[in-house]
Amino acid sequence: MKLNLLSCDAQRPDKRTISNCIAEISTSINESLANELTEILLEGDAVDIEVEDKNSGSALRALRKLSVTYEILD
Numbered sequence: 001m002k003l004n005l006l007s008c009d010a011q012r013p014d015k016r017t018i019s020n021c022i023a024e025i026s027t028s029i030n031e032s033l034a035n036e037l038t039e040i041l042l043e044g045d046a047v048d049i050e051v052e053d054k055n056s057g058s059a060l061r062a063l064r065k066l067s068v069t070y071e072i073l074d
Helices: 015-025 031-042 053-065
Strands: 002-008 047-050 068-072
Touching: 002 031, 002 053, 015 031, 015 053, 031 047, 053 068
Parallel strands: none
Antiparallel strands: 002 047, 002 068
8 A cells, every 4th residue: 555644743743753653664665764754754745655555554543643644545
């Protein structure tokens, strides 16, 4: 499943936690790339990631908990 991460609405977003979450839920993103994508997301640009279908429910819950707004692409 592909996700488009749109923004983070948290008042004080935790960059490290968001980065770890992206690295854990995505299928092909390592820690270094997750850090870069987190920076891009927090600057206000959308980020596309791919999540394994079997982990999609927990991935979406984790993103909501971090106040990350997303849309499901497929």
